[in-house]
Amino acid sequence: MQDRIKQLERACAILEPAASERRKFTAQAVGFADSFLERLPDMDTFELGHGKARQLDRPFTESPSALPDLLELLDSAILHEGINPASGGHLGYIPGGGVYPSALGDYLADVCNRYSGVAYASPGAARLEQSLVRWMAELVGFPPESGGDLTSGGSIANLSAVITARETMQIRARDIERSCIYLTEDAHHCIDKALRAAGLAECKKRTVAMDANFRMDVRKLENMILADRSMGLRPWLLIASAGTTDTGAVDPIETMADIAERYDLWLHIDAAYGGFFLLCEEGRDVLHGLQRAHSIVLDPHKGMFLPYGSGAVLVRDVNWLARAQAYEADYMQDAKAADEDFSPADLSLELSRPFRGLRFWLPVRLFGLAPFRAALAEKIWLARYFHEQLDKAAGWETGPYPELSVVTFRYVPEQGDVDAFNRRLLEAVHADGKVFISSTMIEGKFILRLAVLHFRSHLAQVDYLLGLLKRLVRELA
Ligand SMILES: *Cc1c(COP(=O)(O)O)cnc(C)c1O
Numbered sequence: 001m002q003d004r005i006k007q008l009e010r011a012c013a014i015l016e017p018a019a020s021e022r023r024k025f026t027a028q029a030v031g032f033a034d035s036f037l038e039r040l041p042d043m044d045t046f047e048l049g050h051g052k053a054r055q056l057d058r059p060f061t062e063s064p065s066a067l068p069d070l071l072e073l074l075d076s077a078i079l080h081e082g083i084n085p086a087s088g089g090h091l092g093y094i095p096g097g098g099v100y101p102s103a104l105g106d107y108l109a110d111v112c113n114r115y116s117g118v119a120y121a122s123p124g125a126a127r128l129e130q131s132l133v134r135w136m137a138e139l140v141g142f143p144p145e146s147g148g149d150l151t152s153g154g155s156i157a158n159l160s161a162v163i164t165a166r167e168t169m170q171i172r173a174r175d176i177e178r179s180c181i182y183l184t185e186d187a188h189h190c191i192d193k194a195l196r197a198a199g200l201a202e203c204k205k206r207t208v209a210m211d212a213n214f215r216m217d218v219r220k221l222e223n224m225i226l227a228d229r230s231m232g233l234r235p236w237l238l239i240a241s242a243g244t245t246d247t248g249a250v251d252p253i254e255t256m257a258d259i260a261e262r263y264d265l266w267l268h269i270d271a272a273y274g275g276f277f278l279l280c281e282e283g284r285d286v287l288h289g290l291q292r293a294h295s296i297v298l299d300p301h302k303g304m305f306l307p308y309g310s311g312a313v314l315v316r317d318v319n320w321l322a323r324a325q326a327y328e329a330d331y332m333q334d335a336k337a338a339d340e341d342f343s344p345a346d347l348s349l350e351l352s353r354p355f356r357g358l359r360f361w362l363p364v365r366l367f368g369l370a371p372f373r374a375a376l377a378e379k380i381w382l383a384r385y386f387h388e389q390l391d392k393a394a395g396w397e398t399g400p401y402p403e404l405s406v407v408t409f410r411y412v413p414e415q416g417d418v419d420a421f422n423r424r425l426l427e428a429v430h431a432d433g434k435v436f437i438s439s440t441m442i443e444g445k446f447i448l449r450l451a452v453l454h455f456r457s458h459l460a461q462v463d464y465l466l467g468l469l470k471r472l473v474r475e476l477a
Contacts, residue, residue, distance in 0.1 A: 014064065025067055032071045033103070036079070036086075040456075044433035045089030052081045083436055085308075088456030091465060092438035094245055094273050095454040097305030105362035106307075109355035116355040117345040120335035126343050129357035132364075136298055137314050139278050140271075141291030147318025149347045150310065150356050154272030154299040155190035157313035160324075160349060161295035162194040162237075164315055165266040167324040168294075169236050171200070180204040180228045183239040184216050186246045188270055191239055204233060213400045214249040214442075216240065218256060225263050238265045242287055242296075243274020246440050247399060248383075248406025248451070250274060250286050257292035269293040272311065273453075274404050276303025279369065280377035286403045294320070300360050304372060305455040310360055321347045379405040379452045382462050386450055389466050395473065399442070405452040408442060411473050419446035421476065428472045435465045 017025065055077040085096045119126035133148040151157040165171075171179050181203050183191065195201055206228070208221045225235045238260050240251040253269065260267040269290055275298040277283025278290070290296060293316065300310040315321045322342055335343070345351050364372070383402040390396040390409055399408030410422045423446055426439050440447050452462065 028067050028071060032075070036075075037100075040086060043084055043087060045084050045087040045436040046430050046433045047081050047084070048430070048433075049081045052077050085454075086456075087436075088454050088458060088461050089435035089464070090454050091450050091452055091457060091461065092436045094302050094451050095457070096301050096308050097453075097455055098307040099305045099363045099367075099455060101363040101366050102306045102359040105358035105360070106354075108362075109358040112355075114355050115352070116357065117348075117351050117353055118332070118335040118343040119341065120343070122355075125355050125357065126341075128361055129344055130341070132357055132360050133312070133314070136312055140275065140293075140296055140298075140314060142296075142314060142316055143291075145318060146314060146316050147321055147342065147347060148312055148314035149321065149344060150312055150360070151348070152309055152356075153301065153311040154188070154270070154297055155193065155311070156349070157272070157297040157299075157311040158188070158190050158268075158270060159194040159197055160313045160321070161268050161297055161315070162191070162198045162200065163349075164295060164313075164320050164324040165237055165268060166198055166200060168320045169266050171203075171236060173199070175234065176200060176202045177204070178233045179237075180206055180225075180233050180235045181237040181239065182206045182208050182221055182224065182235065182265075184208050184210050184214075184241070184244075184251070186210065186214055186244040186249065187239050187241055188245055188272065191270065203237075204228070210249075213403075214244065214247045216251040216256065218252050218259065221256070222259055225259065225265075229263070235263055235265055238267050240267065240269045240293070241274075242269050242271035242290060243277070243404050243406075245273060246406075246442070246449070247408050248274070248402055248404040249400070250403050253287075253292070254289035257289050260292075260294075266294045267292065269296045272297050272299035273302055276300070276372075277376050277380070277404055279303075279373045280380070282377050282380040283404065291316075302453055303376065304360065304364070305375065306359055306363070309354075310356060318342060318347070325349065375455050379457070382452045382457065382459065383407050383450065385459075386452075386462050386466065393470065399447070407450045408440070408447045409450070410445070410447050411469075413473075413477055422446050422448055424476055425469070425472055428476065429465075429468060432468055432472075435461055435468065437465065 055073060083090065086098050114125040115121035116125035116129060129150050132150065137146040137148060149160060151160065185207050206224050208224060209217045211217050228235050238256060240253055240256050242250050257267055274287065278287050296314045298312045300306045300312060301308050325347055383405040387398055387402055387407045390398050395411055397410050397412050411425060412418055413421045426448060429437055437448055437450055440449055
């Protein structure tokens, strides 16, 4: 038996490369990353697909490959097709980030592989995550008894918030059909998914009309709540957006909080896009009253410029989250007995998870907060600048002056179908590929949108887009 065991041990020895081999791997991977970053300023932001990804459809085999070959495959199959979110030219959807120290944080977290789910397993990892949650809770103005969880993104954070709302408001199966939820058409679609996943799809969903600036019309909201109450229904959940994905609009949070209080509703704020603008004065000017929410979602992989994989849910009383996620498991008894504070797993849908705090903590500690504040203010000013430049040029129609960093716009040609013209304009921007913008439908119209949130997006990219749009309009007209 020992011979067999030893034989197997030899057969899997490659899983632990020797130091010299490891150094070679690391140098090759770092070389690849450096070369990517050096080429990045000249790389396109959008490249049309020509099936490059199909190179990945090879069968997995028993034998090893050489790392340089795999890196080459990665380059040719992945990095030259689709959107390039590492590029400062990414001005569409809501751009992500990818600050470099986050990659080092992931690397170190993965090499050390500390178990961040329970404090008993790694008091340090749990505490590091907790320190980030505390910092965000203070940023939004939550009291000391608040708490939260680092998630993989905004969608899962919204799901966690919705479940916490359901449990705390004690919405049981028999109540669902008479329970009412209020949101606008511009609430992110992940809220719908969250409601479905939380078993709340049968709640009465009230789509509240928006004002001319795409914010929830609070008078209509109150009337709807009153109407629902008079029909014997139970209004219980109010969803606000602090920065909608479509237009960047911030709902009137203070008034919504008043209404939530008056009628005993849970106020959830989806601030996945806009929340971190609290770090700069320009953002604080439009983000009022977040501290009055019961739950808030933030997306560090948006506003803190982290690579994809970082969201956060915050609740005004940590016990709400803990009760919603409470669990019993005999095999966890040692951990439960040892922990005084809540562990991440006590507040999360997850048990095992990546030590995802490090990718967030490292850049914030290494760079300090000041450059993040500056970058966020810069994004707001870039959006304002873009809006003003288009307003000065003939033929352009712009949406509301940006509260945050999204601008909606379209070109109105002297003749012809406006929607069709803007569709062609968008296609031409994509064919150019240097910068990337996206589109949406607003009141039945095809609308272009600029979203500035990448830490690599500066005046140069926005000026390039302005020049490109003007040139393409001349060519298409
Ligand atoms: C991006 C976004 C989400 C979804 O977050 P993911 O991190 O993509 O899962 C939800 N709400 C708003 C307002 C967003 O901008």
